[in-house]
Amino acid sequence: MSVDVLQPTSGRRRLTDRVARGVTLALTMVALVPLVLVVYYLLKEGLGAFSVDFFTTDPTGRFIGDPGGIRSAIVGTVLIVLLATAIAVPLGLGVALYLVEYGKRGRFANVVRYFIDVMTGVPSVVFGLFIYIVLVVSKIGGTFAGWKGAVALSLLMLPVVARASEVVLNLVPDELRESALALGAPRWRVVLRIVLPTAAPGLLTGSMLAIARAAGETAPLLFTVAFVNGVSYDLGQRMNSLPLQIFNDVGQAQDRLVQRAWGAALTLVLMILVVTLAARLVQRRSRLQP
Amino acid sequence: MTNPDAKDRVMPPMPDEAPLAPPHVPARAQAPTAVRDRTAAAAPTGRSMTLEKLDAYYGTTHAVKGVDLHYAANQVTAMIGPSGCGKSTVLRCLNRMHEEIRGARAEGRVTLDDLEIYGDGVDVTAVRRAIGMVFQKPNPFPTMSIYDNVAAGLKLAGIKGADTGEVVERSLRGAGLWEEVKDRLSEPGISLSGGQQQRLCIARTIAVSPEVILMDEPCSALDPIATLKVEELITELKQDFTIIIVTHNMQQAARVSDTTAFFYLGELIEHAETEKLFSTPANARTEEYVTGKFS
Numbered sequence: 309m310s311v312d313v314l315q316p317t318s319g320r321r322r323l324t325d326r327v328a329r330g331v332t333l334a335l336t337m338v339a340l341v342p343l344v345l346v347v348y349y350l351l352k353e354g355l356g357a358f359s360v361d362f363f364t365t366d367p368t369g370r371f372i373g374d375p376g377g378i379r380s381a382i383v384g385t386v387l388i389v390l391l392a393t394a395i396a397v398p399l400g401l402g403v404a405l406y407l408v409e410y411g412k413r414g415r416f417a418n419v420v421r422y423f424i425d426v427m428t429g430v431p432s433v434v435f436g437l438f439i440y441i442v443l444v445v446s447k448i449g450g451t452f453a454g455w456k457g458a459v460a461l462s463l464l465m466l467p468v469v470a471r472a473s474e475v476v477l478n479l480v481p482d483e484l485r486e487s488a489l490a491l492g493a494p495r496w497r498v499v500l501r502i503v504l505p506t507a508a509p510g511l512l513t514g515s516m517l518a519i520a521r522a523a524g525e526t527a528p529l530l531f532t533v534a535f536v537n538g539v540s541y542d543l544g545q546r547m548n549s550l551p552l553q554i555f556n557d558v559g560q561a562q563d564r565l566v567q568r569a570w571g572a573a574l575t576l577v578l579m580i581l582v583v584t585l586a587a588r589l590v591q592r593r594s595r596l597q598p
Numbered sequence: 599m600t601n602p603d604a605k606d607r608v609m610p611p612m613p614d615e616a617p618l619a620p621p622h623v624p625a626r627a628q629a630p631t632a633v634r635d636r637t638a639a640a641a642p643t644g645r646s647m648t649l650e651k652l653d654a655y656y657g658t659t660h661a662v663k664g665v666d667l668h669y670a671a672n673q674v675t676a677m678i679g680p681s682g683c684g685k686s687t688v689l690r691c692l693n694r695m696h697e698e699i700r701g702a703r704a705e706g707r708v709t710l711d712d713l714e715i716y717g718d719g720v721d722v723t724a725v726r727r728a729i730g731m732v733f734q735k736p737n738p739f740p741t742m743s744i745y746d747n748v749a750a751g752l753k754l755a756g757i758k759g760a761d762t763g764e765v766v767e768r769s770l771r772g773a774g775l776w777e778e779v780k781d782r783l784s785e786p787g788i789s790l791s792g793g794q795q796q797r798l799c800i801a802r803t804i805a806v807s808p809e810v811i812l813m814d815e816p817c818s819a820l821d822p823i824a825t826l827k828v829e830e831l832i833t834e835l836k837q838d839f840t841i842i843i844v845t846h847n848m849q850q851a852a853r854v855s856d857t858t859a860f861f862y863l864g865e866l867i868e869h870a871e872t873e874k875l876f877s878t879p880a881n882a883r884t885e886e887y888v889t890g891k892f893s
Contacts, residue, residue, distance in 0.1 A: 412700060483737045487799070490695055491806055492727030493754035501754060505741040 350574045357571025367537040367553070367568075375557075375564050378572045380539035384454065384547035385576070388533065389523050391458035391543060392465060396522075397515045399462075400469025407470075408477040409499055421474075427467040433527035435463045440531035452534035454543035460528035465518040472514025476507045509594035516587035520580045526551035550576040644672040644840035645711045645809040647692060647729075652706035654687045654696055661687045663864040664706075669810075674832060674841040676855035676872065678848060680892065684864040685844045689812050692842065693729040694722050710809065727755050730808035734815045736795035738787030738802075745783040747798055751805035765805050773801035774831050793824020800831065804839070811835065813843040817850060829854050848888060852876055860884045 361377055368376035403420065411417025439460040444451055480503050488498040504511075529549050535556060536546045550572050557569035647669040654662035662684040669675045677685040690696040691704045694715060708715050715725045738747045748766040766783075770776040775797045779790070787798055796816060803811060813832070817825040832841055832854045845851050851858050852872060859869040860881075868875060868884045879885045886892055 481737070483733060483735060484739060486695065486698065487731070487733055487737050487802075488739075488750075488754050489698060490693060490726055490731035490733075491751050491754050491802065492723045492725075494723050494756075497754055497756070501750070502739055502741075506739070508741075 350570065350577060353567065353570035354574025357567045358574070362568075362571055363575075366539050367548070369537040371560070371562055371565075375562070375568055376537070378550070378553055378568065378575065380537065380548035381550045381553035381572060382575065382579075383539050383541065384533070384549040385523060385551070385579075387541065387543060388454050388458045388461065388529070388547065388549060389519060391455060392461035392522055393515065393519055395458065395462035396465035396469050396518065400466050400515075400518075401473050401511065403466075403470040404473030404477055405499060405503075407474050409495065409503070424467045424470050427463075428471065431527075432464055432525045435460045436528035436531040438463070439528065444532055449544060452532060452546045454533055454540070454545065454547040457529040457533035457547070457549070458543065460532050461522040461525060464525060464528060465522045468518040468521060469515055472517065473507075473511050476510030476514060477503065479510065480506050509590045513587040513591040513594070516583050516590070520583045520587070523580055523583070524551060524576060526555050530555070550579075643807075643809055643838055644836070645728075646671040646840065647810060647842070648707075648709045649688070649691075650707040650709075652688065652691060652704065652708060654684070654691050654704045655702065656687075656699065657701040661864055662691070662704075665861075665866045667859055667866055667869055669840060669842050670857070671840050672836055672838070673856040674836050674843060674854050676851035676858045677842070677844045677861060678846075678851050678858060678887075679861035679867075680887070681846075682863075683861040685859075685861045686814055688861070689731075689814055689842065689844050692810070692812055693726050693731055695726070695731065697722075723755070727757075727806050728808055729810045729812060730803035730806060731812045732796070732799055732803055732814065732816045735819050736792055736799055738790070738795050738798050740786070740788050742787055743784045744779050744787050744790070744798060747787040748801045748805050751802045755806050757806065766801075769801040769805040770798075772804050772835070773797040774827065774834075775801055791824070793820050793827060796820060796824070796828060797831065800828075800835075804835070808839065810840040810842065813841065815844055815846060818846060825850070848876070860887060862887070 363377055363382070364379055365377035366380040367378065368374060370376075403424070407417050407420060411420065439456055443449075443456045443459065449455075484502055484506060485498055488502045489495070493501075529552055533549060533552070534546045535552050536548055538548075540547050553572045554569045554576070557565045557572065560566060649665050649667045652662055652665045652667075653660065665684075665688060667688075677688060679685050687696060691708060692715075696702050696704050704716070706716075710725075710728060714720070715729075738744075739750055742750060745766055748769050749762050751769075752760055752762060752765060767776060767780075770779060775794060778794060779785075779798075787795065790798060796819075800811075800816075817828050820828065829850065832843065835841060836856075843851075843855065855872045857869060858872045858875045860867045860875065860879075860883075862883055868879060868881045870880065875884065876888050879888060
């Protein structure tokens with residue numbers, strides 16, 4: 309063995325190491341600046357808007373005087389996202405199950421995978437436009453309606469749910485499927501009784517992350533749900549939503565309306581944070597770690 | 599050949615609730631009650647299996663080449679040979695698990711007594727219920743308790759009308775695990791030790807009342823003491839089941855099996871009584887292998 313190995317590292321090499329560390333640390337700091345600023349402004353401007361009335365009254369639509377709260381926007385966002393989830397999660401899970409359990413590496417399955425990837429890259433405004441043409445302009449069930457926004461959001465969520473679920477289902481060890489098949493179980497029962505329960509926490513996490521992504525989207529709702537002030541629990545009608553409330557308020561030449569936009573933004577961020585944290589907690593309990 | 603009755607014939611009738619063992623059955627410590635009761639009620643239930651000109655492929659790879667082999671009922675047949683010799687593939691052809699692998703196929707005749715398991719109209723799930731399988735790695739279902747793991751055999755196979763609690767107890771007794779787990783049946787199956795998990799998997803397999811049990815290196819992930827327990831269990835199980843075991847371990851083959859088949863490069867080289875195969879093998883390659891000249 310050569311003695312060179314044991315010689316101390318050269319000064320130059322130590323310097324290179326120090327420079328490399330310094331540069332990456334500096335870049336990390338630069339990347340953190342906008343993140344910190346976003347959180348700072350959200351809290352600074354948004355917390356000022358928070359009050360009991362803020363959450364319990366609807367926007368009044370008045371430019372001068374009391375602008376009202378954001379109750380209708382919260383209700384609208386929750387209902388639209390729930391419906392979008394009810395559409396996207398079963399569909400996305402079905403696609404993932406097909407890909408993992410039946411399609412596998414076949415040609416058709418690979419085509420499906422490719423289209424899912426393409427769909428993931430489609431900007432949300434395009435989905436909004438698509439639903440606008442297909443459901444709003446054609447006046448199916450009226451013009452603007454909450455459920456049309458939910459369909460647009462579900463198109464956005466579908467590829468996310470499908471891809472995340474596929475990853476999780478692939479983590480279920482094949483030995484489990486084999487031992488269930490070897491007991492004489494038909495394939496569908498293996499999926500229902502073994503694969504899905506084993507993957508359940510991970511599937512839940514994937515769906516919740518898709519929800520978190522969809523909840524903040526503005527563009528798909530803009531063309532499909534439109535905007536109203538009053539609270540509505542009817543998905544067949546126009547509805548308010550947090551992203552649109554922010555969109556409308558932030559451009560107003562009225563400090564109280566702008567402040568409401570910040571408050572609504574902080575509310576939206578907190579709601580998404582709760583869903584994301586819940587997703588992480590569920591993930592931690594899962595036995596299938598990537 | 600179309601054989602509409604095949605499904606019914608493969609599927610063994612669920613044993614009636616077994617009467618208590620009659621006195622002429624010798625008592626054994628931790629005797630597999632389930633199994634013994636059934637034996638007492640009827641003739642031994644293990645059945646023979648036969649391979650005729652079995653060829654198995656993975657895509658274009660010819661993994662098993664023209665194997666003819668008879669597995670006698672209620673005997674332990676060991677299949678040995680170096681890695682890649684096709685012994686595990688042969689095992690997987692016996693309960694049609696081979697075809698679950700993409701691109702894999704098998705040709706030739708495989709019969710359970712006189713029933714052709716690759717015949718037209720044969721229900722593959724019925725084949726697998728009649729021919730159970732224990733895998734290399736213990737793999738209890740991770741979301742299920744000990745009890746549910748054994749009951750899963752019944753539920754997954756869609757067997758109704760059985761008294762689940764009783765089947766679970768009998769199967770756990772049959773796998774020699776009852777005394778160790780009877781007070782913790784609701785704990786997760788994966789909380790058991792590796793050796794216990796493997797016996798849990800054996801319990802899960804016998805809960806379905808198969809005729810034949812296939813074992814794919816069932817002890818290779820276990821420590822020596824757990825291995826010994828499983829080996830003792832195999833010797834007990836053969837009273838009621840036909841056992842076919844693939845093993846890398848020649849000592850294990852010598853300890854547990856009645857006959858041993860030696861495979862090399864996808865071909866069956868020699869099949870003989872275990873004692874004979876290890877002491878006076880007929881074939882030179884068998885001798886080289888069993889004496890450790892190659893592996």
